[in-house]
Amino acid sequence: MSGLQIVFLIVAVVTLFSGVMxxxxxxxxxxxxWLILTLLGVAILFATLQAGFFAIVQVLVYIGAISILIIFxxxxxxxxxDDEHPQVIKGWWxxxxxxxxxxxxxxxxxxxxxxxQVMLNELPADAENLAAFGSALVNPAGYVIPxxxxxxxxxxxxxxxxxxxxxxxxxxx
Amino acid sequence: xxxxxxxxxxxxxxxCIGLFGVxxxxxxxxxxxxxxxxxxxxxxxxxxxxxYHTQLQGAGQITPQVFVAxxxxxxxxxxxxxxxxxxxxxxRRETPVVDEMTLLKG
Amino acid sequence: xxxxxxxxxFIIEWAKGLLAGIGWGPGWATIVGFVIGAFVLAAxxxxxxxxxxxxxxxxxxxxQDRFGPNRLGPWGLFQPIxxxxxxxxxxxxxxxxVDWIAYNLAPVLSVAAVLMMWAVTPFSKTFFGVxxxxxxxxxxxxxxxxxxxxxxxxxGSNNKYALVGALRAVAQLCSxxxxxxxxxxxxxMLTGSMSLVDIVEAQNPWYILVAPxxxxxxFIASVAETGRAPFDLAEAESEIVAGYNVExxxxxxxxxxxxxFLHAFTASFIFVTVFLGGWRGPGADQIPVLGLVYFMxxxxxxxxxxxxxxxxxxxxxxxxxxxxxxKVLTPLSLVVIMVIALVDRLFASSADWLRTVILLAAxxxxxxxxxxxxxxxxxxxxxxxxxxxxxxxxxxNLFIQPGSGAKG
Numbered sequence: 001m002s003g004l005q006i007v008f009l010i011v012a013v014v015t016l017f018s019g020v021m022x023x024x025x026x027x028x029x030x031x032x033x034w035l036i037l038t039l040l041g042v043a044i045l046f047a048t049l050q051a052g053f054f055a056i057v058q059v060l061v062y063i064g065a066i067s068i069l070i071i072f073x074x075x076x077x078x079x080x081x082d083d084e085h086p087q088v089i090k091g092w093w094x095x096x097x098x099x100x101x102x103x104x105x106x107x108x109x110x111x112x113x114x115x116x117q118v119m120l121n122e123l124p125a126d127a128e129n130l131a132a133f134g135s136a137l138v139n140p141a142g143y144v145i146p147x148x149x150x151x152x153x154x155x156x157x158x159x160x161x162x163x164x165x166x167x168x169x170x171x172x173x
Numbered sequence: 174x175x176x177x178x179x180x181x182x183x184x185x186x187x188x189c190i191g192l193f194g195v196x197x198x199x200x201x202x203x204x205x206x207x208x209x210x211x212x213x214x215x216x217x218x219x220x221x222x223x224x225y226h227t228q229l230q231g232a233g234q235i236t237p238q239v240f241v242a243x244x245x246x247x248x249x250x251x252x253x254x255x256x257x258x259x260x261x262x263x264x265r266r267e268t269p270v271v272d273e274m275t276l277l278k279g
Numbered sequence: 280x281x282x283x284x285x286x287x288x289f290i291i292e293w294a295k296g297l298l299a300g301i302g303w304g305p306g307w308a309t310i311v312g313f314v315i316g317a318f319v320l321a322a323x324x325x326x327x328x329x330x331x332x333x334x335x336x337x338x339x340x341x342x343q344d345r346f347g348p349n350r351l352g353p354w355g356l357f358q359p360i361x362x363x364x365x366x367x368x369x370x371x372x373x374x375x376x377v378d379w380i381a382y383n384l385a386p387v388l389s390v391a392a393v394l395m396m397w398a399v400t401p402f403s404k405t406f407f408g409v410x411x412x413x414x415x416x417x418x419x420x421x422x423x424x425x426x427x428x429x430x431x432x433x434x435g436s437n438n439k440y441a442l443v444g445a446l447r448a449v450a451q452l453c454s455x456x457x458x459x460x461x462x463x464x465x466x467x468m469l470t471g472s473m474s475l476v477d478i479v480e481a482q483n484p485w486y487i488l489v490a491p492x493x494x495x496x497x498f499i500a501s502v503a504e505t506g507r508a509p510f511d512l513a514e515a516e517s518e519i520v521a522g523y524n525v526e527x528x529x530x531x532x533x534x535x536x537x538x539x540f541l542h543a544f545t546a547s548f549i550f551v552t553v554f555l556g557g558w559r560g561p562g563a564d565q566i567p568v569l570g571l572v573y574f575m576x577x578x579x580x581x582x583x584x585x586x587x588x589x590x591x592x593x594x595x596x597x598x599x600x601x602x603x604x605x606k607v608l609t610p611l612s613l614v615v616i617m618v619i620a621l622v623d624r625l626f627a628s629s630a631d632w633l634r635t636v637i638l639l640a641a642x643x644x645x646x647x648x649x650x651x652x653x654x655x656x657x658x659x660x661x662x663x664x665x666x667x668x669x670x671x672x673x674x675x676n677l678f679i680q681p682g683s684g685a686k687g
Contacts, residue, residue: 064419064426070256110182149245
C-alpha cells in the first residue's frame, strides 16, 4: 500500500465521518462546522486526483462562500443555541434504509463494470490543462453557451436573492 | 496509484449520506447542507472519471472540467437563492422547520 | 553555487547533502526539508511580528505627534518583547458555556490562514515555498479560511457581542473579496498565468505602471481584507466592545493580535508581488539574495503607506464602507478589467512599449472619469440630523421621562 493510498483512506474516512455528523448532529451550528470539514476533505480528494485547480476552487467557493452563507442563515434564523430537540423526522429509519439500499445498488451496479478496479496512475504535470479549459469555455465551438447561461444564472440568482431577502419597510411595521 | 473504485465508492457513500439528510432532516438549512453533500459527491465522481479518461486517452479532457465548473456555479446560485428563500419564509412563518410551514394544509 | 550569491538555497542544498550523507534517500530528504522550511518560515514570521509591532507603534506615535515606545532598549525596540512576555504569563480564562473546539480552533485558524499565504509567495528568484499553478487563487481561498476562523471565534465564545462582531467582520470581508478578486484578475490576464512566480517574472515594467487603476482597487480592498483602520468596524475599540475576540484573553488573544499584524504585512507583500514587481530590480536576476533585499524594501514602503493610511483616516461608518465597496470599487474594477482586456487585445500586435503606454493612458482616463463621477455623487450639504428634539444633559433634564422623545 503506497503513501498516497494511506492518505486517501484517512481523508476519505474523515470526510465520510464528518458527512455523517452533518446529517446526524443535533446542534445546527455543529453540523455546519462538520460540513466545513467535509468540504475540506473533498478538496483534498480532488488534490489526490491531481485536479489542483478544482481543489482550490472548492475551498474558495464552498468554504469561503457557501458555508459562510449557511452559517449566516443559521444565525439569522435564531434557533441556533437552543436546539437540543431531535433534528430528524420521527420515521427517520425509512430514509436510512433507503439510503443504504441505494448505496448497495450503486456499488453493486458499478462492480459489474470491467474497468471498476482500474488503477489511476500519475498524470503528466500539464494534464490539468487550464489554458485549454479556459479557451474552451469561451470558444463558440466549445462551451460558450453553457458558460453564458451560467453567467446569466448567477446574475439572476444575485438579483433574486436580494429581491427575496430584502426587508420591506412598510410590511414590517 | 489509487484504484478508481475507491473514489466511486466514497462518492456513492457521500451521496447516500446526503440523500438521507435531505429525506430526514427537519430544518430547511439542514436540507440545503445535505444537498451540498450530494453535489460534492457528484463532483468527486466527475473528477475521478476525468482522471480516468485523461489517462486512457493521453490528453487532458475538457468536458468533465466544464461539468464540474457548472456544478460549482449551480451550487452557488442554489445556495444564494435557497437561503434567501429560507430567510424570507422565516420572516413570515417564524420558523425554519419545513414541517411547520403548513400554509396549504388549511 | 557560491554562498554569497544565494545563501538560502546554499544552506538548503548543504542540508540536503548532509541528509544524503547519513543515508537518507532524496524523497525523505525533500520531505524533511519541507517540514523544516515550513517551521523556520512560520517561526521567523512570528518573531518578525515583534519588530512589526514596534515599527507600527513608533510610526503611529510619530503621526500622532507622540514619541511612541522609547523606554526599553534603543528607541524602545524591546518594548514588544516585554509586552509579549506579559501576554504569555497572563491567565487563559475560558468563559463558561463556550464551544470548546470552536473556541480554541479560532485563534489558530486566524494565524494559520495568514501564514499559509507565505507558502506560495516568491521572496526571491530562487526562494519560495512551492510554485503552484494557481497561486493567486490559493491566496484568496486561504483568506476564506480566515473568515471561518472569525465565525468560529464569534460563535464559539457564547457571547452575543462576539457574535455580532463576527457577523460584521465577515460581512465586510466577504463583500471586499469581490473587488479584490476582480482586480487581482488584471495581472493574471496580463501575464497569462495564475502562478505568482510567473506573475513576478512577467513584470517588465511593473504592473502598477501598466494598470494603476487596478492597483488602487487592489490596495484598498486588501486594506479592507486585513480589517484595520479605517476599515476596523468589526473591533472599533472606541465605539463597541472589541468584536469577535472579546472573550479571549492571554495567549489566545495574542494570536488574534499577531494574526492581524501579520495579515497587514502579508497584504503589503502580496501587493508588492502582484503589482510592484516582487523581487525584481537591478542585478536581482544574477544575485538572488539582492532580490530578497529589494523585496523587503518594497514591502516596507507599502507597509509604511498602509500605516499612513491607518493613521490619517477616520473610521468609516458601516453604510459608508458598504457604499464604497458596492458603488465605487466593484463597478470600477469591472470597468478596469473590461477596458484592459479590450485594449490588450486590440494592440496585441503592436510594440510592447506602445501597448504599455496605451494601457497606462486608458487606466488614467478611467481614474479621472471615476473621480468626476464620484465627485458628482458626493452630497456637499448634509440633511439636519437632529431635527427631532433630543434630551440634553442639563441640570433641569437629568432624568428622561419615558416617551419624551428619547427614542430618537
